[in-house]
Amino acid sequence: VRWDSDHVVFFDDELQAIAHEIIYNGADKVHIGLDYFDATINRIIAWVVGTRNMQKALLKALLEPAAKLKEMEKNFDNGRKMALIEELKMFPLGAVYDYFCEQQSVPSGIDFIPEIDQYEKTVLSARK
Numbered sequence: 001v002r003w004d005s006d007h008v009v010f011f012d013d014e015l016q017a018i019a020h021e022i023i024y025n026g027a028d029k030v031h032i033g034l035d036y037f038d039a040t041i042n043r044i045i046a047w048v049v050g051t052r053n054m055q056k057a058l059l060k061a062l063l064e065p066a067a068k069l070k071e072m073e074k075n076f077d078n079g080r081k082m083a084l085i086e087e088l089k090m091f092p093l094g095a096v097y098d099y100f101c102e103q104q105s106v107p108s109g110i111d112f113i114p115e116i117d118q119y120e121k122t123v124l125s126a127r128k
Helices: 013-024 043-063 066-074 078-088 093-103 113-122
Strands: none
Touching: 013 043, 013 066, 043 093, 043 113, 066 078
16 A cells, blocks of 8 residues: 555545455455554544544445445446446445444544543653
8 A cells, every 4th residue: 555655544545445455355365554654643643544544445345235246347237337336435434434433432533533632631741
């Protein structure tokens, strides 16, 4: 995976394509390593955002009807496949990910930032 020069994982087309390949072609054979560093960004926020972006990309691929898409590709049903892929872009990935966060008892959206602020005040400031 190629990151920007400061090593932050973004939810971009490249990450989504990689997650798609992982899910469609054997996730049991893949180990995912992520890197987070940017001298101008809070490293904990970069870590949380990057991890969540990888989770979202994998979730997006998991929610796609893989068998149906593979069948369409095998049968050269490219028009219907394209229509389905375009429709999938409008599916509510955010709502599903928010539900996942709720089930894990972690904040959704950017509601994790106050927890990071508190961690910085109570833990990181004591390390100086």
